[in-house]
Amino acid sequence: MNARTHISLVALALASPAAIAQDTAPFAVSGDLRLRFEQDWDSQTASGAKREERTRARIRARINAKAELGNGFVFKGRVRTGGDGSQQNANITFADFDDNRTDELKVVVDQYSLVWQGSSGGVEAGRMAFPFFTANEYFWDGDVSPLGVAGNASVPMFGAKLKLNAGGFKLPIGLRDYAGDLFAGQAVLESGAATVAAGVFGFDADVDDSDRRLLLDGNGSRDYTILAANAQYKFRVGGKALVLNADLYQNLEDYARTADAISRANRDERTGYVVAAAWGDTNGPGHLQVGYRYFHIEKLAVNASYAHDDVARFGTAAQAALTDLEGHDVYANCAITSALTIGVRAMIVERLSNREDAKRARVDFIYKL
Numbered sequence: 108m109n110a111r112t113h114i115s116l117v118a119l120a121l122a123s124p125a126a127i128a129q130d131t132a133p134f135a136v137s138g139d140l141r142l143r144f145e146q147d148w149d150s151q152t153a154s155g156a157k158r159e160e161r162t163r164a165r166i167r168a169r170i171n172a173k174a175e176l177g178n179g180f181v182f183k184g185r186v187r188t189g190g191d192g193s194q195q196n197a198n199i200t201f202a203d204f205d206d207n208r209t210d211e212l213k214v215v216v217d218q219y220s221l222v223w224q225g226s227s228g229g230v231e232a233g234r235m236a237f238p239f240f241t242a243n244e245y246f247w248d249g250d251v252s253p254l255g256v257a258g259n260a261s262v263p264m265f266g267a268k269l270k271l272n273a274g275g276f277k278l279p280i281g282l283r284d285y286a287g288d289l290f291a292g293q294a295v296l297e298s299g300a301a302t303v304a305a306g307v308f309g310f311d312a313d314v315d316d317s318d319r320r321l322l323l324d325g326n327g328s329r330d331y332t333i334l335a336a337n338a339q340y341k342f343r344v345g346g347k348a349l350v351l352n353a354d355l356y357q358n359l360e361d362y363a364r365t366a367d368a369i370s371r372a373n374r375d376e377r378t379g380y381v382v383a384a385a386w387g388d389t390n391g392p393g394h395l396q397v398g399y400r401y402f403h404i405e406k407l408a409v410n411a412s413y414a415h416d417d418v419a420r421f422g423t424a425a426q427a428a429l430t431d432l433e434g435h436d437v438y439a440n441c442a443i444t445s446a447l448t449i450g451v452r453a454m455i456v457e458r459l460s461n462r463e464d465a466k467r468a469r470v471d472f473i474y475k476l
Contacts, residue, residue: 133174133175134172134173135172135174135175136170136171136172136173136476137171137475137476138168138169138475139168139473139476140166140167140473140474140476141166141167141471141472141474142164142165142166142472143164143198143469143472144163144164144470145162145164145165145467145469146160146162146467146469147161147420147465147466147467148160148466148468149466150419150420150463150464150466151462151463151464152462152463153461153462153463154462155462158465159205160205161203161420162203163200163202163203164200164201164203164204165198165199165201166188166198166201167187167188167189167197167199168187169185169187169188169197170185170187170476171183171185171218172184179224179225179229180221180223181221181223181224182221183220183221184216184218184219184220185217185218185219185252186214186215186216186217187214187215187217188212188215189215189217189282190210190211190213190215190281190282191213191282192282192321192425192426193281193282193416193424193425193426194250194251194252194279194281194282195248195251195412195413195415195416195426195427196250196416196417196425197250198210199211215282217234217250217252218234218236219234220232220234220235221233227260227261227262228258228259229258230257230258231257231258232255232256232257233254234253234254235252235253235254235255235257236249236252237252237253238257238259238272238274239272239274239306240272240293240295240302240304240306240337241337242337242339242352242354243352243354243381243415244415245356245379245402245409246333246335246409246414247413247414248413251279251413252279253276253277253278253289254279254285255275255276255277255289256274256275256276257274257276258272258273258274259271259272267297267298267299268296268297268298269294269295270294270295270296270297271292271293272291272292272293272306273291273292273293274289274290275288275289275290275291276288276289276290276291278310280321280322280327281321284321285318286316286318286319286327287311287312287316287319287327288311289310290308290311291306291307291308291309292306292307293305293306293307294306300340300341300342301339301340302340303337304335304336304337305335305336306334307332307333307335307359308331308332308333308335309331309332309333310329310330310331310332310333311330312327312328312329313327321425321426322412322426323411323412323422323426323427323428324369324428325367325369325370326410326411326412327412328367329369329370329407330360331360331407331409331410332358332359332360333356333357333358333409333410334355334356334357334358334359335354335355335356336354336355336356337352337355338352338353344386347386347387347388348386348387349384349385350384350385350386351384352383352384352385353380353381353382353383354380354381354382355378355380356378356404356408356409357377357378357379357408358378358408358409359377360377360407361374362374369406373406373407373431374407376405376407376408376431376459376460377405379404379408379409379430380403380404381401381402381403381404382400382401383398383399383400383401384398384399385398386398389440389442389448390442391445392442392443392444393441393442394441394442395439396440396441397439398439399435399436399437400435401434401435401436402432402433403433404429404430404432404433405431405459406430406431406459408430411427411428411429411430412426412427414427414429414430415429418434418436418454418456418467419434419454419467420465420467421463421465431459432456432457432458432459433456433459434457435455436452436453436454437453437454438451439451439452446474446476447472447473447475448471448472449470449472450471450473451468451469451471452468453466453467453468453469454466454468
């Protein structure tokens with residue numbers, strides 16, 4: 108089935124509930140278009156050999172649709188750019204100034220779900236955005252959409268709000284296939300300016316599914332049980348919001364007796380953390396936001412096949428390998444209009460276990476539809 112057919116099917120599925128409900132079910136479309144210029148320079152491979160520099164232009168488009176069905180029910184869908192072979196990457200490289208290959212333009216369906224949301228809880232079923240609290244993408248990439256069922260419940264607690272999230276999912280391998288499961292539960296406490304979250308995320312590999320081999324470093328054959336703890340605090344400095352974040356990830360699995368060589372060799376490399384600060388916002392024309400993150404992610408701290416994919420050129424064109432590293436991530440975003448934002452970002456990354464490193468800078472033009 109080609110991309111055009113997929114788009115037609117999703118458009119029909121989204122339009123039909125609205126047509127049935129007529130004027131009682133509002134239909135909304137949103138999205139964003141991003142043009143990116145990216146430079147990789149001054150880096151070396153694990154052996155210490157100099158890596159060739161690369162300059163390229165990339166584009167990402169995402170279109171979201173939502174149909175209100177009434178009585179708390181909502182149907183959601185999304186199409187985006189990106190190849191079938193990557194569950195993480197929605198970018199299309201359309202120009203490479205160092206004669207590397209470019210990408211074929213493809214549009215794929217990556218989200219479709221039915222949601223019921225009440226005043227104190229809800230349920231979602233289908234292929235969806237990650238339904239758990241995260242402050243960044245170092246644990247879970249924002250373009251990865253799992254297939255399954257998720258639920259949430261909110262409970263008032265001594266002037267604060269406790270939100271409980273849980274779900275079970277099939278894990279995507281690229282955009283078309285699945286291998287392995289994720290079962291997760293999380294508690295999020297919101298009290299004034301502070302948010303604290305803690306959750307357990309269990310990745311259960313399916314060693315009988317051959318599709319798992321598409322993931323790098325044996326990630327499709329390895330179980331992960333990750334304790335994720337997050338803390339966020341917001342206050343105002345100079346009339347602008349300052350947001351502080353700290354994240355800790357600990358893989359609770361014991362790989363000492365496993366037959367897998369990568370797991371056994373890195374059995375003690377199971378901790379990761381991120382500290383970050385961001386000041387300002389892009390909520391209106393002329394608004395500025397600046398931020399900084401430091402990250403230290405050991406080899407098996409998180410499942411790299413579902414975490415972030417864009418701070419360095421480690422891995423393949425379809426699959427990222429961005430654990431076993433530490434580095435700095437600095438960015439600034441400026442809202443030119445209510446729809447257009449320009450962002451600049453620079454990342455300096457080093458492997459923890461060898462000499463491989465990377466430097467990357469980019470400029471993004473993001474237009475909200």
